[in-house]
Amino acid sequence: MPWSLHAVLFRDLVLGVLGTLAFLIDLGADLWAASQYVLSGRYLWAALVLALLGLASVALQFFSWVWLRTDPTGLHASQPPGQRLALLHLLQLGYLYRCVQGLQQGLLVWRQEVPSQFDLDYADFLSLDISMLRLFETFLETTPQLTLVLAIVLQSGSTEYYQWVSICTSFVGISWALLDYHRALRTCLPFKPLLGLGASAIYFLWNLLLLWPRVLVVALFSALFPRYVALHFLGLWLVLLLWVWLQGTDFMPDPCSEWLYRATVATILYFSWFNVAEGHTRGRAAIHLGFLLSDSLLIVVTWATHGAWLPSGLLLQVLLPVAGVCSLLGLALRLVYYRWLHPSCHWEPDRVDGTRGLYSLEGRRLPQNRRMVQLAKNFFPRDRDKSALPWKGEVNGVL
Template sequence: MPCALRTALFWDLVLGVLGTVAFLIDLGADLWAASQYVLSGHYLWAALVLALLGLASVALQLFSWFWLRADPAGLHAAQPTGRWLALLHFLQLGYLYRCLQGLRQGLLVWRQEAPSQFDLAYADFLALDISMLRLFETFLETTPQLTLVLAIVLQSGQAEYYQLVGICSSFVGISWALLDYHRALRTCLPSKPLLGLGSSVIYFLWNLLLLWPRVLAVALFSALFPRYVALHFMGLWLVLLFWVWLQGTNFMPGSYSEWLYRATVATILYFSWFNVAEGHTRGRATIHLLFLLGDSVLMVVAWGTQSSWLPTGVPLQTLLLAGLVCFFLGLALRLAYYRWLHPASHWEPDRVDGSLGARPLELHQLPENRRMNQLARNFFPKCRGETALPGKGEVNGVL
């Protein structure tokens, strides 16, 4: 095995281990926070933490189960029988099982002197599904939990040490999930270079900086108007769900499971941009950005009509200024990324997914993650005949 390939496989394995450990730490932190709320007598806060955790977990298990049922027969030769898999998902262990399965396959490939093309493609197949599930978990559980913790801190006027740790780890985890997902999409396009270190850092930073103002706006609204935040979320969520439905998504294997995907995407769109339709996305991304910006401005107006100070004595104008600085800095970094750091895009549909370059076997002989291939078509422009110059393509991907 070439040294470069072995090094790449090693780092993929390390990142897989770190991702699994981070998931377990995040789960433990949520359960710890819930127990602390119960001990301090804040039963509603504990119930909200557990409710968000439970709903996200159920959604992840459903996605994992639907995908396994839709995968070609015999693809997952080493997995347990159908009944055991159903039991694992019923016990909310399906996602963790997938993480362990991906680590097992990655270790198997890394230890082989000359891994087969099938083993390499199968490792990519598993990694792509895990990355997608991690993104879903991020916006169904981590981001709402972060918003809830920020609202509790702003409302109570004090922050416990476990809350501060949770806030910091959540921001890093969310940005990491976005970066990991973006890198995973590129493995579906062998001719599209992977993100380099500098590009990865900039991509990580602008996602972090653009997400912070939105989370802060919702958290402040929740702290000042706790009785109305659910109505606000449901109202915007229904509008976003209708928008996703209008774009005619066809991601899941069945009509009922497709609505689960649309509902999840609508939740992501409440906080960030996510492309679900093929074609030029600059216009849709701009409309979504202006929509969220307008909604955040309305929340700012609502703050000004009720109060200008937080329980901590911090003026709202200070937080508003910090949010504006982060927003414009993140927007500038994003524009700089797509202008100078975005690798060239070149679509070659006759190649299968995988970050290891073109493979000589026929398409039907290798595992092909059609789910992520479809999203890759949506997220990256199709260039025919020549490679697009950096900065000339559409601004696609997750915001």
């Protein structure tokens, strides 16, 4: 095996281990926080933590199960029988099983002297699903949990040690999921440029700098008006769900599961940008950004008129200006990324349907992961002149 390929496979294996550990640590921190709320008599807070955890886990298991059931017959030869697999998902262990399966496949190809193309492609196939599930888990559970913890801190005016652990693990989990998802999309491209340190850092920073101020203002609204935050979320979520539906998504294999996907995307859009349709997305991204900024501004104005209600008002007077600066910096980095670092792609005719040519499983050649290929097409635009132009930034080694 060439040394460069061996190094890449080892890196992917290490990233897989770290991603699994990050998920387990974040889960442990949430359960620890819930137990501490119960011990201190704050049963409502504990119930909210467990409810967010449970709802996200159920959605995650459903996505995992549907994808496994609709994958090509014979693709997952080493997976348990159907009943055992269903039991794993009912026990909320489906995502963890996928992580273990991905690590086993990654270890297999790393230990082979000359790994087969099928084994390499299958490792990519598994890692792509894991990345997508990790992103869903991030915005269905980790981000709302972070918002809840910040709201509790703002309302109480103090921070316990277990809350600091929960905040730190949530930020690490969100950051990891965003970067891992972007890296996964790159592996779906017809030509796979390496994701360099510069492009990775800028993509990671603009997402994080725009996300955490949004989380802060939603937490602020939750602390000020805990009885109305559900109405606020539901109102915006319904608008975003309608917007996703109007874009005509076609991600899941049946209409029922497609609506769950749209509901999940609407939840992501409540906090951050997520592209679900092909074509030029500049206008849609601008509309979404303006929508979130307007809502966040209204929340800040609400705090300005009711700031005395919170014991942590002095802290907010520092955090909100910092959040505003971070938003401006994040927007600037986002413009830099899309202007100079975001690649356009020439999608070959035999890749339009998301498969790698006409290969079959019988020939030991693996179809590409159609789900992630479609998202990659949404994220990376086609070249306007239909030719395979050089990647933006590639000549300078940025990517």
